[in-house]
Amino acid sequence: MGSRNKNDARNESFLFKYVLSSSAATIAETATYPLDITKTRLQIQGEAALNKCSGSNAHVYNKIKSRGMLHTAIGIVQEEGVFKLWQGVTPAIYRHLVYSGCRMTFYEVFREKLLKTKQNGGPVLWKSVLCGSLSGALGQFLASPTDLVKVQMQMEGKRRLEGHPPRVQSTWHAFRKIIAESGVRGLWKGWVPNVQRAALVNMGDLTTYENSKHFILTHSTLKDNWVTHMLASSCSGLIAATLGTPADVVKTRIMNQPTDSTGKGLFYKSSIDCLVRTVQEEGFMALYKGFIPIWTRMAPWSITFWVTYEELRRLTGVSSF
Numbered sequence: 001m002g003s004r005n006k007n008d009a010r011n012e013s014f015l016f017k018y019v020l021s022s023s024a025a026t027i028a029e030t031a032t033y034p035l036d037i038t039k040t041r042l043q044i045q046g047e048a049a050l051n052k053c054s055g056s057n058a059h060v061y062n063k064i065k066s067r068g069m070l071h072t073a074i075g076i077v078q079e080e081g082v083f084k085l086w087q088g089v090t091p092a093i094y095r096h097l098v099y100s101g102c103r104m105t106f107y108e109v110f111r112e113k114l115l116k117t118k119q120n121g122g123p124v125l126w127k128s129v130l131c132g133s134l135s136g137a138l139g140q141f142l143a144s145p146t147d148l149v150k151v152q153m154q155m156e157g158k159r160r161l162e163g164h165p166p167r168v169q170s171t172w173h174a175f176r177k178i179i180a181e182s183g184v185r186g187l188w189k190g191w192v193p194n195v196q197r198a199a200l201v202n203m204g205d206l207t208t209y210e211n212s213k214h215f216i217l218t219h220s221t222l223k224d225n226w227v228t229h230m231l232a233s234s235c236s237g238l239i240a241a242t243l244g245t246p247a248d249v250v251k252t253r254i255m256n257q258p259t260d261s262t263g264k265g266l267f268y269k270s271s272i273d274c275l276v277r278t279v280q281e282e283g284f285m286a287l288y289k290g291f292i293p294i295w296t297r298m299a300p301w302s303i304t305f306w307v308t309y310e311e312l313r314r315l316t317g318v319s320s321f
Contacts, residue, residue, distance in 0.1 A: 017108060017318065018101040024309035025100030026093050028301045033092060034085035035297030038073045039290040040154045043252040069293045088153035090171045095146035099198075100305075103139035107131055107206050123214065128207040136202025137195045144194050145187035149174040151255040182259065190254040193271040197247030204240035209233055209306060210321070224320050229307045237302035241295040246287035248294065250274045 029036075076084050110131040111123075140147070152168055168174035178186045213224075213232040222228050250271050257267040268274040278286050310321060 014105050014109060016316070017313075018105045020312045020316065020318065021104035021309055022097045022101035024305050024312055025096035027308055028304035029092055029096050030086075030089065031304055032297045032301045033089045034073065035293045036092065037076070037085060037087060037154045038069055039248075039293040039297065040151060040252055041072050041076070042069065042290040042293060043249045044155060044256055069296070087156065088150045091146045091149040091153065091174070094171070095143045095150060098146065099139045099143035101139075102142055103135045103198075103202055103206075104309075106135035106138055107202075110135055123210050125207070125211065128210055129203050132206035133199040133203040135206070136198040136200075139202075140195050140198030141188075141191060144191040145175070145178075147194055147251075148178065148187060148189055148255050151252055155256050186259075189259070189265075190251055190271075193247050193251040193254055193274070196271070197244050197251050200247055201240045201244035204243040205236045205302065208236035208239045209302075212236065213321075226307050226311065229310045230303055233302040233306035234299060236306070237299040238295065240302070241291065241298045245291045245294050246275075249278065249287050249289055253278070 073085070080087075114127060114131060149168075149171055152174055153171070156166070156168055168177060175187070178189075182189065209232050212235040213228060216222055216228050216231055217224060222231075253274055254265065254268055254271060257265045259265055268277065275287075306321075312318075313320060
């Protein structure tokens, strides 16, 4: 009995939950990654700032026909090869080992310390929103360098097709290049919109999942199993995509922009400048470029992650999320 209690305590530890959430995120990320690189390509497509940057191949960009989600994905396969749909997946996995593990662990810490439930056992909405936003922001700040490398690697194939010289060759070459050009601080290029996006996405994802799951269990005959997890995660994926897409567009453009010798961006002064210029030059809906692949990816990603995570918790004796 004593041994079982010791094992139960170990399994309920935050470190153990960190490992479980990181494992579930790695599975979900690998399975849905082609939609992520498609989303990134769409967000850069038609970027007005490219045509105004001296020294850029503006004439090349002007000749490129705009593509939708399917044409972008097919174009990657035809022009670069099928395995290029997973270009940048290594830093993406590194990112989730940090980001997903931290955001889930932080959320449970905040929930236990700050989140008092209602009389019916349900979470308090505004506290869930606060805990979700804060845990996502902290997790993303720590993982921001890996996100920067991922974005640059995702754009590498397109850059070479457009006549640009190679920028990065591998994950670790990208890290070394960024540090050599901009110092360690350069690894956090674009961290502000990145953190803003993560706060919005997790406000939608974690808050919606927990509240949807509680609502389903309370107002239906469904049990706490994979069916309930799929329904709750489907809701959370849609809300997260809707809230996070504008910040994701800004984040992608800032991370992808070239820099001068001091590490200063050549296109945008800040995330606010990028936001304002994007709306002014391309219209408000430009902030939702890539929404369909974001949602198309976030829905299966959310379902894969939450069902896997909840199942791993059950198999290892950890209480349901």
